[in-house]
Amino acid sequence: MAGLYVHIPFCKSRCVYCGFYSTSLFSMSRRYVDALIQELRRRVSDYDGAWRTVYLGGGTPSTLAADELGRLFSAIDCSSAREVTIECNPDDVTADFVRQLSALPVNRVSMGAQTFDDDRLRFLRRRHKAADVAQAVARLRDAGIANISVDLMYGFPGETLADWNHDIDEALALDVEHISAYCLTYEESTPLYDMLLRGEVSEASEELTREMYYGLIARLSALGYEHYEVSNFSRQGGRSLHNSGYWTGEPYLGIGAAAHSYDGTRRLWNISDLPIYINKVERGECAYESESLTERELYNDMVMLALRTSEGIDLKKLGERFGSDAVDYCLKSARRYVDSSLLEHDANTLRLAHDGWYVSDMIISDLMKV
Structure with missing residues (x-):
């Protein structure tokens, strides 16, 4: 659902x-x-x-x-x-x-x-x-x-x-x-x-x-x-x-002016203008734009969103979705933060350590593919 x-x-x-x-x-x-x-x-x-x-x-x-x-x-x-x-x-x-x-x-x-x-x-x-x-x-x-x-x-x-x-x-x-x-x-x-x-x-x-x-x-x-x-x-x-x-990357529908949606492969966003939004909907026209996400963007989304949570990144799920190379890339990028105790790594999980919460934006940015 x-x-x-x-x-x-x-x-x-x-x-x-x-x-x-x-x-x-x-x-x-x-x-x-x-x-x-x-x-x-x-x-x-x-x-x-x-x-x-x-x-x-x-x-x-x-x-x-x-x-x-x-x-x-x-x-x-x-x-x-x-x-x-x-x-x-x-x-x-x-x-x-x-x-x-x-x-x-x-x-x-x-x-x-x-x-x-x-x-x-x-x-x-x-x-x-x-x-x-x-x-x-x-x-x-x-x-x-x-x-x-x-x-x-x-x-x-x-x-x-x-x-x-x-x-x-x-x-x-x-x-x-x-x-x-x-x-x-x-x-x-x-x-x-x-x-x-x-x-x-x-x-x-x-x-x-x-x-x-x-x-x-x-x-x-x-x-x-x-x-x-x-x-x-x-x-x-x-x-x-x-x-x-x-x-956790679940799909969602956003309705209304400026609302955003995600269906698993696409991002969609409604017009950020109330009168234009209303007029388009009343005329039966599409009130949103969309973009299909690349594999790199989907990987980045998963890393960015999961690492914000206490559960962190499920490396098994990451591998099932993007392959073992993606897991290797993620762990290689994370190594210096694990060594400095800003990230914690166990067999299947990579998560923020206590000292990593405040600098999470920096850590997440470094783990994403450019």
Whole structure:
């Protein structure tokens, strides 16, 4: 079975760090939901239609009206889905919203807390206040949502280790099943990047962000959270099944403006323009482009994605898929990192060692074929 991703690009305001496609054209939300349903019906035949997981991401899916969410879910067969996730902004999780949510097949919620400091939230141009997160979690629990994830960020300009530990304290107090943590990055074409170029902000030092990262790993691990992917931690049974499908190379269908898909041999991506996307779907035209992946690209994808996880690269599967030469190439490229204790190698597995997590991007890059 495949995963289904539905992109909801609407945002009431744009965060300074965000490089994802989003729009404030809320006047087109009803037409957009209609287009999503049309695209799904048109493309579902490329998959078996029995979704392993369903994920509504964005943007901000929680900004859709109740009837729009209802119409969308009525078109999605969630009967086989083990996990149905919706991303929410904490301030959208009102009493009315959770009542509406209880009528939907959603069993997991992912919220962008980012930080529990109101000044840093304002810096990010987030809409919510720090206190909104705990209130949102409580309301979701009352609505029967037993699987909640929160996102955190670290490495803010001027942030101290004590500030970061306070954020970890607040996240742990929520008693959630899953925590994702990302270092603040300065992507081109974002307001944050422009602020950096103008000298208005300075990046946190590598020494500090390393200490923040490993401090998080130590604290969460001590409390029973499994560090199962570079940026993700879960309690037992709380892994994100949808995202895990990406890392293990499972096929997935992405619908909506800017959504991406993968069918095992091809990458496909939808147009990143809401009006053009809607018009194309309404006219029955193809709203996506695609590329067939070469053997080298498929090998690189497998190495890159698997090495991000705690399980690492299954060398037996790598050999079955790409041949013994590919395994030899991978191990030869990995040798210096194994010797320096950044990678661990046993008979059938190559995985990141503790000291390799922070420099995983460098290691992965060196193991890929150019």
